[in-house]
Amino acid sequence: MNRNVKKYDIVIVGGGPAGLAAAVAAKDSGSDSILIVEREQELGGILNQCIHNGFGLHTFKEELTGPEYAARLISQVKDRKIEYLLNTTVIDISSDKKITALNKEFGIFDIQAKAIVLAMGCRERSRGALNIPGYRPAGIYSAGTAQRLVNIEGLMPGREIVILGSGDIGLIMARRLTLEGAIVKVVAELMPYSGGLKRNIVQCLNDFDIPLKLSHTVVDIEGKERVTAVTIAEVDSHNTPIPGTEKRYVCDTLLLSCGLIPENELSVGMGVEINPVSNGPKVNECLETSVSGVFAAGNVLHVHDLVDYVSSEAGKAGKQAAEYAVRLDVKRTGRDIPLELEGGIRYSVPSTINPRYINEDLVVRFRVGAVMNNKTVNVYVNGNRIQKKTRKVMAPGEMEEIVLKADVLKGYQSMNQLKICIEEA
Incomplete structure (x- = not known):
C-alpha cells in the first residue's frame, strides 16, 4: 500500500x-x-x-x-x-x-x-538487567519513575526507602523523598565511587545525613505482595558479595538508580x-x-x-x-582520524575527526574509568604534544572535556595520529 x-x-x-x-x-x-x-x-x-x-x-x-x-x-x-x-x-x-x-x-x-x-x-537500566534475587513484589521502582510519580502525579512511592545506585537521579530522589516525609535509610553503590555529581552527593545525601555505602549491592529482597525488607552486602574487587557483611533494612520501597542506556x-x-x-x-x-x-x-x-x-x-x-x-x-574528502585514548579514558565524543572540516575550536568530551588525582590530559598529533590540561580530580560521574584549537589542528593537514592521554601531572 x-x-x-x-x-x-x-x-x-x-x-x-x-x-x-x-x-x-x-x-x-x-x-x-x-x-x-x-x-x-x-x-x-x-x-x-x-x-x-x-x-x-x-x-x-x-x-x-x-x-x-x-x-x-x-x-x-x-x-x-x-x-x-x-x-x-x-x-x-x-x-x-x-x-x-x-x-x-x-x-x-x-x-x-x-x-x-x-x-x-x-x-533507565531495569531490575531485570541487574539480576537481583527475590520475588517481584510491589514497591520496586526506577528512580525516574519515582520522580515522575512524586513531581507530576503527586503520589508517594513509599515511606521507608532503600536506593540502589548513586546515579544523579537516585541522589536527587533521596533528597526529594526526604523532603516529602519519607525515610531514606541508605544509598548502596556497587562501584567504589559514586556515579553522580559531587555536588549532588553533598546537597542530597550529606546535608540530610543519608548514608552512602560504596562497594555494596542488594543481595536479597523480601516480600511477596509488597517489599518488606532489603539486604545489602559489601562486594569484593570482582563485585562478588562478601559473606558476613550483610545488613538488613526494613523498608517498603526499593529505588533503582543503576545507570542510563x-x-x-x-x-x-x-x-x-x-x-x-x-x-x-x-x-x-x-x-x-x-x-x-x-x-x-x-x-x-x-x-x-x-x-x-x-x-x-x-x-x-x-x-x-x-x-x-x-x-x-557532496562527499567528504580526506581521511577520518580515529581518536586514540590512553590512560584510563573510556570513550570520547567525537570518535573521529577530519582536519579538513575543523572550522572552529573542537570540544572533545570524555569520561574516565576510575577516580584520578593530580593528572594531566595531554593531546598528541603525530607524536607531538599540542595541548595539555591539568586536573586535580577526575571521576567517572563527572564528564570531562578538552577544547582542541582549530588553528592548531588546521596546521596538521597531514595528520595520521590523534591521541588523548591521561598522564601524571
Whole structure:
C-alpha cells in the first residue's frame, strides 16, 4: 500500500532538550523546513519532571528548574514557528532517511528527510538487567519513575526507602523523598565511587545525613505482595558479595538508580555504528554518525551530567544538519582520524575527526574509568604534544572535556595520529 510521504529538509527525532536545541540551531542556520517528532504529549522531555534547580547556568546564565529550562527552549521553538508532532512514535528509520511514524491523527505515515538528528535520549537500566534475587513484589521502582510519580502525579512511592545506585537521579530522589516525609535509610553503590555529581552527593545525601555505602549491592529482597525488607552486602574487587557483611533494612520501597542506556534501537535498525562503551553512535567532528546525513546529540549519543552540555552539543548537531541539507550529496574528502585514548579514558565524543572540516575550536568530551588525582590530559598529533590540561580530580560521574584549537589542528593537514592521554601531572 502506498502512503503519502511528507518531506522535510531536517527531521529531529525527540522533543527533549537535545531535540529542541537542535531545531533552534538548524532554524537559525537558515533551514525553514524542520520537523520535530515527539512520542510524549508535550515537548520538554525528562526536564518536565525535574523540578529541582541547578539547570541553565551555562546556557542562560541563571539557575533554573527543569520545567523552566524546558519552557525557555519551547518558547524559542514556537517563536521560530518550527513544526512539531506530539504523541507520535517513530517505528522505523531507513538508511535512506525515510522515517515511518505512527499517531492517532495520521495512522502510519512516512516522512522523507534530507538530514536527520537523533535525539531520543536514554532510559533507565531495569531490575531485570541487574539480576537481583527475590520475588517481584510491589514497591520496586526506577528512580525516574519515582520522580515522575512524586513531581507530576503527586503520589508517594513509599515511606521507608532503600536506593540502589548513586546515579544523579537516585541522589536527587533521596533528597526529594526526604523532603516529602519519607525515610531514606541508605544509598548502596556497587562501584567504589559514586556515579553522580559531587555536588549532588553533598546537597542530597550529606546535608540530610543519608548514608552512602560504596562497594555494596542488594543481595536479597523480601516480600511477596509488597517489599518488606532489603539486604545489602559489601562486594569484593570482582563485585562478588562478601559473606558476613550483610545488613538488613526494613523498608517498603526499593529505588533503582543503576545507570542510563541511550535509546538506540532506531539507530541500530538503520545501520548506525554504535560505540560499545558509551552505547551511543560513533560520530565525527560534525556529530555525524556512520550513516551520511544522520547526526546525533544529547543522551542518545552519550549520557551527560548537565543539560547545558546537551543543549550546546545539540546546537552543533542542528547547525551541521542544516549545512548538510544544503550541500546534500557532496562527499567528504580526506581521511577520518580515529581518536586514540590512553590512560584510563573510556570513550570520547567525537570518535573521529577530519582536519579538513575543523572550522572552529573542537570540544572533545570524555569520561574516565576510575577516580584520578593530580593528572594531566595531554593531546598528541603525530607524536607531538599540542595541548595539555591539568586536573586535580577526575571521576567517572563527572564528564570531562578538552577544547582542541582549530588553528592548531588546521596546521596538521597531514595528520595520521590523534591521541588523548591521561598522564601524571
